[in-house]
Amino acid sequence: GQNIDQPTEMTATEGAIVQINCTYQTSGFNGLFWYQQHAGEAPTFLSYNVLDGLEEKGRFSSFLSRSKGYSYLLLKELQMKDSASYLCAVRDSNYQLIWGAGTKLIIKP
């Protein structure tokens, strides 16, 4: 079967760095997405990786290792507004997105 695993909840301090991991087992791989979802709102796109390595976009970076079925999202200089759920999704061989349950990130002052 297809499976996306990520931690249920993480806590970090304002101004610090946090890494959210995602491991996947899917039928085929056509890219990995990270989305941010604030409580009561829709998911919004953060990053996309299809090749191995690190993609940097401002305070957010995303890493992919296809051989290990592993990705992480790195958030630097955490701000209170970063409190949200972070969703990992893999596009499978049918070009459909398979979603993890999300990681709720709590930022403390």
Added chain:
Amino acid sequence: IAGITQAPTSQILAAGRRMTLRCTQDMRHNAMYWYRQDLGLGLRLIHYSNTAGTTGKGEVPDGYSVSRANTDDFPLTLASAVPSQTSVYFCASSEVGAGEQFFGPGTRLTVL
């Protein structure tokens, strides 16, 4: 209209009633999707459409139907609602086979 709109925002529905959730996009995306999101679970695909006139079943299609008469609209119908269909429903769109999906604001549905 900017992006994707969904209606209604929320709804309380008696079991056994028929309900249509509406979704409209103005980005001229070919592909559209319906997901449900339940606490502790990832987004689950109900139905999708890669182009007007075609639809496909996702992971959890039972009890739901869709139609795609044109590019912009993708309504989701619950023929006879059951309490297990209580959920938050998101509509999304994208270019086929590439790019990220853009989400509507969601419909919170409660079936009693």
